[in-house]
Amino acid sequence: MxxxxxxxxxxxxxxxxxxxxxxxxxxxxxxxxxxxxxxxxxxxxxxxxxxxxxxxxxxxxxxxxxxxxxxxxxxxxxxxxxxxxxxxxxxxxxxxxxxxxxxxxxxxxxxxxxxxxxxxxxxAGAGGTAWKVLDLLGVTAGETLLIHAAAGGVGVFAVQLAVARGMRVIGTASESNHELLRSIGAIPVTYGDGLADRVRAAAPQGVDAVLDASGRGELPVSIELAGGPERVLTIAAFDAADHGVRFHLGGGGQDTIRAIRDILALIEDGRLRxxxxxxxxxxxxxxxxxxxxxxxxxxxxxxxxx
Missing domain, CATH: 3.90.180.10 (Medium-chain alcohol dehydrogenases, catalytic domain)
Structure with missing residues (x-):
């Protein structure tokens, strides 16, 4: 059976x-x-x-x-x-x-x-989520996006989708995953104390938006770096409302198939792995x-x- x-x-x-x-x-x-x-x-x-x-x-x-x-x-x-x-x-x-x-x-x-x-x-799940949250954040070509847990399931999709759309991406990750992030187009920075200073050093022009796929307490520093909660979105921090930050749990929703087709096209072109x-x-x-x-x-x- x-x-x-x-x-x-x-x-x-x-x-x-x-x-x-x-x-x-x-x-x-x-x-x-x-x-x-x-x-x-x-x-x-x-x-x-x-x-x-x-x-x-x-x-x-x-x-x-x-x-x-x-x-x-x-x-x-x-x-x-x-x-x-x-x-x-x-x-x-x-x-x-x-x-x-x-x-x-x-x-x-x-x-x-x-x-x-x-x-x-x-x-479907991670790819659809990454595709959807980029749209919800409203990030566009030429802007700088900070992604927490950039080497995770949603993060690796979000990095590559953002790069394909012409964004500059900074990704937080443990040291062991920095080379992975570089290989997919992100500038890696390490978690922990001093994170804000490391992000500012990597992006002296500032951060336009933040995607938190970590949920390990990064919302305050994210709001600080983005200049407010309006362009910060989390898929992992359940205390989002306490910080005035949007929380997204809906995956790709009705856009999932569109997201999958976009991702498959990028895979075929060698622009996403x-x-x-x-x-x-x-x-x-x-x-x-x-x-x-x-x-x-x-x-x-x-x-x-x-």
Missing amino acids: PIAAQFSEYGTSDVLRIVDAPAPVAGPGQVRIAVRAVSVNPVDWKILQGALQELIRLDLPAGLGSDVAGVVDQVGDGVTAFAVGDEVLGSSSTPSYAQFALADPAELVTRPAEVPWEVAGSL LPIWRTYPLTEAAAALDASQTGHLGGKIVLLPS
């Missing part, structure tokens, strides 16, 4: 179980995907721990994951966009930490043959979540269910 990762109570990764899960059946307007790859995102362990209960309501037991890449193996009535055997990527309608998941064809695109499965399974830190089998989903929570990984974590 197929398997899936599920939890019946909120908590650490210890509450996650690998269970037998009958493959869901594609209803009208749906496709079923035999899952090949699914990205592990910070929102997943935050959901597991119950940190997002007020924003994301779940009936327990529940599963995790919405990024997905795999092969269509069942097509519901009325679906004409895809056929059995098509290789796809995008967002799933049912939890994707599983060997099978359902999806709305409108939330999928065809996987280009040159895009590896682990990359294909990592584009997605480093993969490590892959895990689905049976080691708990370990993958633990690794994600440590941060400073310099690339995506991906589950390979089959």
Whole structure:
């Protein structure tokens, strides 16, 4: 029988179980995907721990994951966009930490043959989020953008999308990830005391906007550097409202497919690459979540269910 990762109570990764899960059946307007790859995102362990209960309501037991890449193996009535055997990527309608998941064809695109499965399974959530927040910040060509946790899952997308749009990017990261940031077009600076001075040295003309993908207390210095909270946005700091800063949790929303197509075009042109830190089998989903929570990984974590 197929398997899936599920939890019946909120908590650490210890509450996650690998269970037998009958493959869901594609209803009208749906496709079923035999899952090949699914990205592990910070929102997943935050959901597991119950940190997002007020924003994301779940009936327990529940599963995790919405990024997905795999092969269509069942097509519901009325679906004409895809056929059995098509290789796809995008967002799933049912939890994707599983060997099978359902999806709305409108939330999928065809996987280009040159895009590896682990990359294909990592584009929708982090890529869609990065694409969306750049638009929300209103940054344009010639402006300077500071990104906290620039070597993380959303950060590596945001850096490269911003560079492709003609922005100057400064990225905070641990020393071990500085070379990665340079290789994708960012000017790296180190976290910690003296951060504001290091950013000013890297950007003497000032910072126009800040994206906080870290959530580790960077909002005050971000507001200082941006000259106010108006052009600071966080996807990770739950105390954003206390600082007058916008908090974004919605991923790419209705723009996700557009974001994926833009990202795929940049990959094809050699202008965007997605480093993969490590892959895990689905049976080691708990370990993958633990690794994600440590941060400073310099690339995506991906589950390979089959």
